[in-house]
Amino acid sequence: MRIRPDGYAEITIGGRKVLIHVFAYTAFRGPVPDGFQLDHLCRNRKCGNPFHLEAVTPQVNTLRSNAPSAHHAHKTHCVNGHEFSEENTYLYKGKWRVCRICKNARQKKKTTIEPA
Secondary structure, eight states: OEEOTTSOEEEEETTEEEEHHHHHHHHHHOOOOTTOEEEETTOOTTOOOGGGEEEEOHHHHHHTSSSHHHHHHTOOBOTTSOBOOTTTEEEETTTEEEEHHHHHHHHHHHHOOOOO
């Protein structure tokens, strides 16, 4: 067994490198469903305990992580303290939440000509 630079443990079986958590899950719990990923519930990438793993969608796996995208997804307010409510949230390119109040203020500032 070796630990890869990304922190996951891998083993070699029949000359092929296999992630130990995928091998353990498949051997003890069955195949990982198509379109799903294995989430380490223990948050230890080196762990190969199949009962510390759960098959989840990539979105759920990301949101459970410590990645910046997960951190931002859990925010309830913008940097200026406005709530991310349904009425006040704009989805930029269908992905990123933008505060409508702040967006409108930025737009207004761009179009306002300052007197000389």
